[in-house]
Amino acid sequence: MIDCIIVGSGVAGxxxxxxxxxxRKSFLMFGSKSLSEKIEKAEKIHNYPGLADxxxxxxxxxxxxxxxxxxxxxxxxxxxxxYALKEGFTILTQDGTQYESRSVILACGVExxxxxxxxxxxxxxxxSYCATCDGFLYKGKTIAVVCTTKRLEHEIGYLxxxxxxxxxxxxxxxxxxxxxxxxxxxxxPAKIEGKMRVENLVFSTPPAEDIxxxxxxxxxxxxxESVSPAILMGGLQTENGHVTVGRDMSxxxxxxxxxxxxxxxxxxxxxxIGEGNIVAHSVSEFLK
Amino acid sequence: MIDCIIVGSGVAGxxxxxxxxxxRKSFLMFGSKSLSEKIEKAEKIHNYPGLADxxxxxxxxxxxxxxxxxxxxxxxxxxxxxYALKEGFTILTQDGTQYESRSVILACGVExxxxxxxxxxxxxxxxSYCATCDGFLYKGKTIAVVCTTKRLEHEIGYLxxxxxxxxxxxxxxxxxxxxxxxxxxxxxPAKIEGKMRVENLVFSTPPAEDIxxxxxxxxxxxxxESVSPAILMGGLQTENGHVTVGRDMSxxxxxxxxxxxxxxxxxxxxxxIGEGNIVAHSVSEFLK
Numbered sequence: 001m002i003d004c005i006i007v008g009s010g011v012a013g014x015x016x017x018x019x020x021x022x023x024r025k026s027f028l029m030f031g032s033k034s035l036s037e038k039i040e041k042a043e044k045i046h047n048y049p050g051l052a053d054x055x056x057x058x059x060x061x062x063x064x065x066x067x068x069x070x071x072x073x074x075x076x077x078x079x080x081x082x083y084a085l086k087e088g089f090t091i092l093t094q095d096g097t098q099y100e101s102r103s104v105i106l107a108c109g110v111e112x113x114x115x116x117x118x119x120x121x122x123x124x125x126x127x128s129y130c131a132t133c134d135g136f137l138y139k140g141k142t143i144a145v146v147c148t149t150k151r152l153e154h155e156i157g158y159l160x161x162x163x164x165x166x167x168x169x170x171x172x173x174x175x176x177x178x179x180x181x182x183x184x185x186x187x188x189p190a191k192i193e194g195k196m197r198v199e200n201l202v203f204s205t206p207p208a209e210d211i212x213x214x215x216x217x218x219x220x221x222x223x224x225e226s227v228s229p230a231i232l233m234g235g236l237q238t239e240n241g242h243v244t245v246g247r248d249m250s251x252x253x254x255x256x257x258x259x260x261x262x263x264x265x266x267x268x269x270x271x272x273i274g275e276g277n278i279v280a281h282s283v284s285e286f287l288k
Numbered sequence: 289m290i291d292c293i294i295v296g297s298g299v300a301g302x303x304x305x306x307x308x309x310x311x312r313k314s315f316l317m318f319g320s321k322s323l324s325e326k327i328e329k330a331e332k333i334h335n336y337p338g339l340a341d342x343x344x345x346x347x348x349x350x351x352x353x354x355x356x357x358x359x360x361x362x363x364x365x366x367x368x369x370x371y372a373l374k375e376g377f378t379i380l381t382q383d384g385t386q387y388e389s390r391s392v393i394l395a396c397g398v399e400x401x402x403x404x405x406x407x408x409x410x411x412x413x414x415x416s417y418c419a420t421c422d423g424f425l426y427k428g429k430t431i432a433v434v435c436t437t438k439r440l441e442h443e444i445g446y447l448x449x450x451x452x453x454x455x456x457x458x459x460x461x462x463x464x465x466x467x468x469x470x471x472x473x474x475x476x477p478a479k480i481e482g483k484m485r486v487e488n489l490v491f492s493t494p495p496a497e498d499i500x501x502x503x504x505x506x507x508x509x510x511x512x513e514s515v516s517p518a519i520l521m522g523g524l525q526t527e528n529g530h531v532t533v534g535r536d537m538s539x540x541x542x543x544x545x546x547x548x549x550x551x552x553x554x555x556x557x558x559x560x561i562g563e564g565n566i567v568a569h570s571v572s573e574f575l576k
Contacts, residue, residue, distance in 0.1 A: 011337055015558050018335040047306040049299055049561050050347060051338050052354040059338060066340040247535065247552075264535075266569040270303055273337050274562010281554040 001100050002026045004283050005091050007082065007232070008107035009074045010036040011269050012260025014063055015276025016105050016283075017072050023284045028099060030075050030091070035060050037149065037225055038109065039269070048269050059269075080130050082106070082233040084253050094132045103283050106233070106243060106251075106258040107276065109226040110267065115241075116146070117191035119222065120231070126198025126219045129227050131155035134219075138163045141218035144201045145169065146189065152223040153177050159221060167201070167215060185211065192220055229262050240264075249279040250286075257283055289388050290314040292571050293379050295370065295520070296395035297362045298324040299557050300548025302351055303564025304393050304571075305360050311572045316387060318379070319362050323348050325437060325513055326397065327557070336557050347557075368418050370394070370521040372541050382420045391571050394521070394531060394539075394546040395564065397514040398555065403529075404434070405479035407510065408519070414486025414507045417515050419443035422507075426451045429506035432489045433457065434477065440511040441465050447509060455489070455503060473499065480508055517550050528552075537567040545571055 004020060006013045009031020020027050034040060042056030051059065067074070077093040082104055091099045119127055128134040132155070139162045147156055148171040156177050160166045166182045168175070175184055187207040193200050193214070200214040207213075230238045237244040237252040242264040249257045259275035261267045292308060294301045297319020308315050322328060330344030339347065355362070365381040370392055379387045407415055416422040420443070427450045435444055436459040444465050448454045454470045456463070463472055475495040481488050481502070488502040495501075518526045525532040525540040530552040537545045547563035549555045 015335070015337045018337060019556075019558075022335050047303070047310050047565070048338065049303045049306060049354065049564075050336065050342070050350045052350070052357055054338070062338045062340070066337065069340055245535075247533075266566060268307075268565050268569075270307070270561045270565035272562070273558045274560070274565065276337075277335070277556050277558035277562065278554060281556075 001088055001102055002028060003101065003287055004028075004103045004105060005089065005099060005101040006030065006105045006107055007079050007091070008109060008226070008260065008262075009033075010038065010107060010109050010260055010272065011063070012272035012276040012279075013105070013107035014067065015273040016107060016259060016280045017276075018066070018070060019277050019280030020283065021070050021072060023280065025280075025284060025287065028075055028101070029072065030077055030079050030093070033064075033074050033076055035063055035074070036109070037151070039063075045269060078130070079108075079227070079232065080133055082256070084233075084235070084256065089255065094130045096133075103255045103257065103286055105279050105283060106229050106236075106256065106262055107260045107272075107279075108229055108232065108262050110241070110261040111148075111224050111226055111228060115228070116189055116222075118194075119192055119220075122192055122194060122198045122220070123231060125196065126194060126217075127192065128219060128221050129224070129231060131158045131221060131223065134221075135159050135162045138219050140164050142216065143167070143219045143221060144189070144215065144217045145221045145223060147171065147221075147223040149223075149225050150174070150176070151225070155221075155223050156182070167211075167217065183211075226262075229258065247278075248282040249275055250282060255286060257286075289376055289390055290316060291389065291575050292316075292391045292393060293377065293387060293389040294318065294393045294395055295367050295379070296397060296514070296548065296550075297321075298326065298395060298397050298548055298560065299351070300550075300560035300564040300567075301393070301395035302355065303561040304395060304547060304568045305564075306354070306358060307565050307568035308571065309358050309360060311568065313568075313572060313575065316389070317360065317362050318365055318367050318381070321352075321362050321364055323351055323362070324397070325439070327351075333557060366418070367396075367515070367520065368421055370544070372521075372523070372544065377543065382418045384421075391543045391545065391574055393567050393571060394517050394524075394544065394550055395548045395560075395567075396517055396520065396550050398529070398549040399436070399512050399514055399516060403516070404477055404508075404510075406482075407480055407508075410480055410482060410486050410508070411519060413484065414482060414505075415480065416507060416509050417512070417519060419446045419509060419511065422509075423447050423450045426507050428452050430504065431455070431507045431509060432477070432503065432505045433509045433511060435459065435509075435511040437511075437513050438462070438464070439513070443509075443511050444470070455499075455505065471499075514550075517546065535566075536570040537563055538570060543574060545574075
């Protein structure tokens with residue numbers, strides 16, 4: 001079994017990976033080869049010691065070069081769930097592959113877009129975060145898809161292949177996906193309501209003439225760059241949407257650690273890198 | 289009154305300074321223009337994200353350039369004591385100057401050389417950390433001076449001007465100070481003993497033919513690059529020599545924060561920089 005799985009390829013995950021590598025631990029890092037949309041988009045970073053006024057793009061390039069020099073690869077698979085076993089963890093990716101490890105580092109960032117009221121209540125009962133996992137369940141049905149980034153547009157297409165009707169609520173400009181069964185709504189929904197399962201996606205006012213404020217849907221897909229850690233892993237202790245951690249970055253689940261934005265503010269590179277460093281040492285200690 | 293005083297110019301202090309500057313807080317940073325002996329001496333840093341395999345010297349240069357670009361100056365005065373007032377703090381430097389601030393960040397690192405048994409017991413009763421503060425008290429007396437770095441050799445000279453006899457225990461190579469009343473001992477002392485005041489500096493075996501294992505001295509000066517935070521500031525809660533801090537880097541004293549090596553392991557650049565970032569945000573929040 002490998003020593004550790006790192007969920008996330010932002011600066012916290014990278015910092016953890018570099019130090020785990022120095023400590024000669026075996027690990028996998030899941031994320032994106034472009035590392036982090038958040039870093040990429042940063043215009044100038046003013047307070048990162050050692051790199052004065054670096055641009056986000058230059059920072060990403062430096063990190064990519066450093067990872068490649070250290071022979072650390074980012075696995076471009078989206079993690080759908082983390083499960084604590086009697087010993088170690090199983091990580092399930094969205095395409096259904098399973099990985100096992102002795103420890104886990106959650107470095108999955110925070111969602112810049114808040115949860116919708118009712119969202120958490122209906123997880124598994126009409127709310128889904130994974131098109132490839134759950135898309136087939138909505139064959140011939142009506143769904144809403146809230147999508148925060150163009151990068152995930154291919155997942156919308158995947159969903160539109162199954163669903164009869166897709167209401168797309170994009171949180172980005174220049175929607176490029178066009179299908180007969182996709183209607184774009186440019187308004188943020190207020191809540192999800194239903195009894196046993198999702199019944200309506202509710203807007204504060206009707207988003208269009210032919211679309212009611214309480215839009216009947218069979219399911220709501222939330223396609224975000226990062227998944228909330230509490231949704232990723234059942235039983236994980238969180239507070240105001242942040243993973244509760246100790247000074248050693250340990251969570252309430254033995255062997256499960258967290259670092260970076262997902263543990264709370266300040267949402268800053270230096271803070272995330274520091275926590276990535278600490279977490280790697282704590283994991284190395286745990287593995288003894 | 290200025291917003292904050294940062295004690296220490298290692299990476300934690302620098303990270304805090306850069307972020308306080310971004311937050312438009314007024315502050316002073318005490319330390320060394322060469323920043324940190326520890327960084328300077330680092331051969332290669334393997335796990336600092338963004339700067340692959342950077343040498344300690346190159347890292348120091350990058351940090352110096354960044355500070356100068358941000359118009360942050362390091363005040364080269366050694367802090368002798370930090371005192372909590374009813375509101376704010378007084379910082380006393382070794383040359384007797386006083387500064388006041390609304391908050392304090394202790395980023396003074398850890399001593400790489402452990403305390404000597406009995407050292408803490410005799411602080412103010414024969415044990416001193418400050419040549420210029422206490423040197424004159426030993427006029428005509430016999431003292432021992434444990435010195436960890438050549439940079440502080442001028443303080444030995446200052447002490448030798450007052451004392452009749454100085455036993456110098458250097459923790460560095462190539463002692464360059466030579467005086468008739470200085471005898472160099474190349475052996476680490478085991479403890480300091482005495483009743484009300486320091487009486488003997490004790491070695492495990494006689495360090496030389498004419499020097500007994502229990503060497504009678506009136507005082508012991510410990511000249512170290514960094515002073516233990518607990519000695520710097522009375523009432524500060526520590527544990528195993530590290531300042532006890534919360535996740536927000538607050539100490540048990542309101543308005544007093546700590547960051548970097550002085551808060552505990554891992555003694556790593558990324559960890560110190562992360563804590564420097566967090567502490568600057570916490571101080572900014574405190575100042576509201």
